[in-house]
């Protein structure tokens with residue numbers, strides 16, 4: 001086991017905020033910086049699996065991995081524990097089954113792509129995470145999904161550091177400036193400096209089963225995820241952790 005391994009839950013109870021695109025493209029950006037990443041698709045929708053070019057449910061995945069089977073796919077842009085509908089039938093007696101499965105991975109960083117609701121899989125991810133990354137949209141409901149995650153964390157993992165990522169960001173909108181001022185003045189979390197712009201290439205790349213770096217390496221989305229990788233390497237101390 002790699003004692004220096006870091007586990008990040010990418011979570012928000014609000015759907016469609018960019019959790020999966022962040023997992024895939026931040027994961028890919030970090031790999032390019034020589035960080036060894038494994039992405040765990042914990043969502044029964046299997047969006048991360050699809051975005052990495054596989055058909056969800058067509059290969060052994062998350063549920064079998066929790067039972068101890070070696071299901072990792074390394075032929076994808078980011079090594080992946082695949083998801084699919086079977087994930088919805090996992091019996092979560094305790095989040096410890098997730099911690100145990102993670103402890104057997106050989107990597108620097110584990111990214112947990114959570115489902116959009118507070119199902120037992122999400123709670124398990126929040127319990128075992130060393131940090132939680134919450135993508136938010138700058139709309140009037142910006143704080144709803146975020147507040148729900150922060151509330152849940154108070155109960156299940158009160159001291160875990162939380163990073164907030166402005167996702168699908170549209171700087172020209174007044175609404176964005178208002179949401180920004182709310183986020184900047186809240187000290188319950190670390191607001192990441194880099195934001196991810198609304199960029200059609202990001203949506204298209206997921207539809208093509210490719211990371212943004214494979215699909216459109218010169219896009220605004222690719223530059224943003226590269227910059228975000230640089231920021232989190234420092235913020236999460238990945239440059240100092242070293243391998244086992």
Ligand SMILES: Nc1ncnc2c1ncn2[C@@H]1O[C@H](COP(=O)(O)OP(=O)(O)OP(=O)(O)O)[C@@H](O)[C@H]1O
Nearest residue numbers: 015016017018019020021116168197198199202203
């Ligand atoms: N920066 C972006 N620019 C444009 N489209 C984006 C961006 N990020 C995500 N999308 C698109 O928005 C939709 C939602 O993104 P994504 O699936 O990453 O969100 P999610 O939070 O994981 O959703 P869910 O809650 O369903 O799991 C997808 O169609 C995706 O392709």
Ligand SMILES: [Mg+2]
Nearest residue numbers: 019020043047
């Ligand atoms: Mg998702």
